[in-house]
Amino acid sequence: MSRRTLTLAILLLTSVAPCHATTLDALLFPLTGEVRLRNSSASAVPFVYYSITSPSAALDSSPGVWLSISDNYDASGNGFMDPDFDWTKISATSTELTEGAFSGPGGNLPAFRSVSFGEIWNPALYPSNDLLFTVLQADITPIAVAKQFAIDGDYNSDGTVDDQDYVVWRQSLGSMTTLNADGNLNGVIDIGDYNIWRSNFGQTLPGVSSLFAGGASLSPAGIAVPEPTTAILVLLSALAALIPRAAARRAGRGE
Numbered sequence: 283m284s285r286r287t288l289t290l291a292i293l294l295l296t297s298v299a300p301c302h303a304t305t306l307d308a309l310l311f312p313l314t315g316e317v318r319l320r321n322s323s324a325s326a327v328p329f330v331y332y333s334i335t336s337p338s339a340a341l342d343s344s345p346g347v348w349l350s351i352s353d354n355y356d357a358s359g360n361g362f363m364d365p366d367f368d369w370t371k372i373s374a375t376s377t378e379l380t381e382g383a384f385s386g387p388g389g390n391l392p393a394f395r396s397v398s399f400g401e402i403w404n405p406a407l408y409p410s411n412d413l414l415f416t417v418l419q420a421d422i423t424p425i426a427v428a429k430q431f432a433i434d435g436d437y438n439s440d441g442t443v444d445d446q447d448y449v450v451w452r453q454s455l456g457s458m459t460t461l462n463a464d465g466n467l468n469g470v471i472d473i474g475d476y477n478i479w480r481s482n483f484g485q486t487l488p489g490v491s492s493l494f495a496g497g498a499s500l501s502p503a504g505i506a507v508p509e510p511t512t513a514i515l516v517l518l519s520a521l522a523a524l525i526p527r528a529a530a531r532r533a534g535r536g537e
């Protein structure tokens with residue numbers, strides 16, 4: 283199916299109400315090949331189509347590698363991006379991964395949330411990346427996509443996983459809106475995000491110089507990794523008990 287045909291199909295099969303211009307972030311992880319889509323705004327971002335292309339054929343469309351909406355996040359999956367309708371894979375090749383919604387109003391990425399498409403990128407083929415992203419709203423208005431390199435556990439986005447990222451995690455512990463430290467993408471800052479930070483402590487993005495005085499390299503063996511305090515562990519236990527109850531109350535109210 284050509285891009286022009288797809289565009290016409292989406293235009294005919296979805297609502298064409300005017301949409302507002304918006305932006306999403308495409309996070310590229312050169313150490314793992316993971317690709318994420320992040321919504322940094324306070325409002326959900328709706329869309330009906332997305333495409334990731336790579337002229338160098340650096341994409342992996344294998345089942346279980348590509349965490350597609352149609353396999354994972356639509357009505358037949360966990361419903362995170364489209365709880366009511368199923369999405370369709372349009373292209374699944376090493377040069378293009380594309381999906382669209384051909385029924386219903388489409389899906390959306392909730393406010394402040396991120397979604398992982400899996401470790402679909404092979405940085406060894408094109409380290410500086412040749413990935414291109416196209417995301418369309420229901421009226422075919424394109425959503426601007428800003429590409430950024432990222433690394434697991436780097437919660438202040440400075441290219442290095444260090445004690446400053448622990449501070450970000452600790453200060454936002456329990457939050458469901460301040461999600462810079464949401465390393466496991468579950469929508470709340472919890473002990474799982476600490477574990478991701480700890481397991482990646484000392485990692486640095488390729489080409490990122492040390493931010494410490496004198497330009498000295500960060501040595502993981504020479505820096506003590508902070509442990510969660512007793513107060514933090516108590517808070518985590520309380521959160522683990524409260525979150526299911528809040529979800530049950532919302533379900534009871536039909537939310």
